[in-house]
Amino acid sequence: VPDSPRSAELSLIYMVGRVNQGIRRELRTRLSEWGLSVQEYTTMSILDARPELSNAQLARRALVTPQSMIEILSKLEDRELVARVVDPAHGRILRARLTPSGKSILRAADPTVKALQSHLLEGVSAADQERVREALRQAMERLSGIGDGPGA
Amino acid sequence: VPDSPRSAELSLIYMVGRVNQGIRRELRTRLSEWGLSVQEYTTMSILDARPELSNAQLARRALVTPQSMIEILSKLEDRELVARVVDPAHGRILRARLTPSGKSILRAADPTVKALQSHLLEGVSAADQERVREALRQAMERLSGIGDGPGA
DNA sequence: CCAATTTCAGAGTAACTGATATCG
DNA sequence: CCGATATCAGTTACTCTGAAATTG
Numbered sequence: 289v290p291d292s293p294r295s296a297e298l299s300l301i302y303m304v305g306r307v308n309q310g311i312r313r314e315l316r317t318r319l320s321e322w323g324l325s326v327q328e329y330t331t332m333s334i335l336d337a338r339p340e341l342s343n344a345q346l347a348r349r350a351l352v353t354p355q356s357m358i359e360i361l362s363k364l365e366d367r368e369l370v371a372r373v374v375d376p377a378h379g380r381i382l383r384a385r386l387t388p389s390g391k392s393i394l395r396a397a398d399p400t401v402k403a404l405q406s407h408l409l410e411g412v413s414a415a416d417q418e419r420v421r422e423a424l425r426q427a428m429e430r431l432s433g434i435g436d437g438p439g440a
Numbered sequence: 441v442p443d444s445p446r447s448a449e450l451s452l453i454y455m456v457g458r459v460n461q462g463i464r465r466e467l468r469t470r471l472s473e474w475g476l477s478v479q480e481y482t483t484m485s486i487l488d489a490r491p492e493l494s495n496a497q498l499a500r501r502a503l504v505t506p507q508s509m510i511e512i513l514s515k516l517e518d519r520e521l522v523a524r525v526v527d528p529a530h531g532r533i534l535r536a537r538l539t540p541s542g543k544s545i546l547r548a549a550d551p552t553v554k555a556l557q558s559h560l561l562e563g564v565s566a567a568d569q570e571r572v573r574e575a576l577r578q579a580m581e582r583l584s585g586i587g588d589g590p591g592a
Numbered sequence: 593c594c595a596a597t598t599t600c601a602g603a604g605t606a607a608c609t610g611a612t613a614t615c616g
Numbered sequence: 617c618c619g620a621t622a623t624c625a626g627t628t629a630c631t632c633t634g635a636a637a638t639t640g
Contacts, residue, residue, distance in 0.1 A: 298573070298577070299553075299554075299557060300557055300560075300561065300569070300572065300573060300576070301463055301467075301553065301556065301557045301560075302482065302485065303573065303576040303577065303580060304456060304459055304463060304576065305460055305463070305464075305478075305482060306502065306503055306580050306583075307456055307576050307579045307580055307583065308456050308457055308460035309502065309503045309504065309631095310503040310579070310580065310583030310584070310586070311453055311456060311457070311583065312457075312631095313503060313583075313631090313632095314583065314586055315453075316605095316632090325605075325606085326457075326605095326606095327606070327607095330454065330457060333451075333454065342621075342622090343621075343622065343623090344620070344621055344622080350458065350461065351461045351462040351465060352461065352465075352606090352607070352608090353607075353608065353609085354621075354622075354623085355607085355608070355609080355610095355622095355623075355624090356606075356607050356608070358622070358623060358624095359606085359607090359623095362623090378615070378616070378620095378621085379614085379615060379616085380614055380615040380616080380620080380621050380622070381615085381620090381621065381622085382621090382622075401451075401453060402451075404453065405451060405452055405453045407582060408452075408453075408578070408579040408582050408583065409452065409575065409578075409579065410582075411578070412574075412575050412578065416571045416574075416575060417452070417575070419568045419571050419572065420452065420571065420572050420575045420576075421450070421452060421455065422564075422568075423561065423564050423568060423569070423572045424452070424455040424456065424459050424572075425450070425455065426560070426561075426563070426564065427459045427462075427560040427561065428455060428458050428459055428462065430559060430560050431458075431459065431462030431463065431465075431466065431560065432462070434462075434466055461607090464607090465608095468607095468608090468629090477629070477630085478629090478630095479629085479630070494597070494598090495597075495598065495599090496596075496597055496598080504630090504631065504632090505631070505632065505633085506597075506598075506599085507598095507599080507600090507631080507632070507633080507634095508630070508631050508632070510598070510599060510600095511630085511631085512630090514599090530596095530597085530639070530640070531638080531639060531640085532596080532597050532598070532638055532639040532640080533596090533597065533598085533639085534597090534598075
């Protein structure tokens with residue numbers, strides 16, 4: 289008895305969940321080569337694009353609680369992949385950035401992740417990829433507004 | 441210092457991860473009203489659309505190991521939301537289906553989930569939604585082929 | 593004996609809630 | 617005192633690896 293999916297009926301929420309599950313599974317294996325977990329890689333990628341974010345800002349951006357984010361960040365700090373320095377204007381806030389070795393590990397891991405992405409979207413036109421991106425971007429925005437205050 | 445995203449540069453893998461994280465967070469809250477976890481809801485949805493799947497088939501479809509799936513399924517069985525019966529043609533295989541009370545809980549929870557999905561995609565044209573769906577469907581297919589045998 | 597399925601046991605990851613402390 | 621941040625502690629949710637039994 290085969291097992292063919294009925295694509296037209298699958299909800300987008302469901303599909304996002306399954307694709308994410310598959311991606312995590314695959315990335316876990318690939319990233320273990322550098323001793324990185326999936327959220328460690330994700331967090332480092334955010335910091336690469338936007339340095340000097342605080343723990344609270346990172347948490348909002350990743351849609352997790354600050355308590356969850358601090359755990360990731362602490363481990364990265366212990367391994368000296370991320371450094372955190374006191375904000376000059378606010379003694380309570382710690383701003384994070386990648387260390388040189390953090391950057392170099394990220395650079396080393398990047399091609400594998402890019403390769404996975406290319407493989408998954410192979411054959412999807414650039415225009416359609418942009419549409420997917422735009423839909424996801426909007427969903428991210430809406431989700432940011434639900435549990436937390438407005439992103440203002 | 442505001443916190444605006446640079447959408448054009450965000451990788452799809454990253455966006456899928458964030459959207460999924462936000463969805464799970466939101467669903468966890470909404471589904472707790474019926475005592476359902478996110479994967480319980482997901483598994484029940486699959487069974488609603490495709491009854492008589494075995495644990496192994498469900499696991500492949502959800503991109504998790506059979507060991508993970510059996511844990512979800514066992515709990516649902518304990519709560520009598522799912523019933524499992526021996527396959528007439530193969531005494532080892534147990535085929536699962538929703539019980540009447542399982543169906544009725546699923547029906548009760550459905551509108552909330554549908555509402556979330558509508559909210560997230562509000563304003564995205566039907567044609568674009570179909571493109572997103574198609575891209576995700578392809579990604580699911582590719583991911584099924586990586587860790588496991590072909591879906592044959 | 594082999595391949596697929598089911599399932600137990602143990603472990604690890606990832607995320608959460610609650611509470612406390614600090615800073616402006 | 618309030619609001620935002622940081623962070624400790626305990627807990628829950630979810631998934632995995634390993635191993636064993638069953639069935640055709």
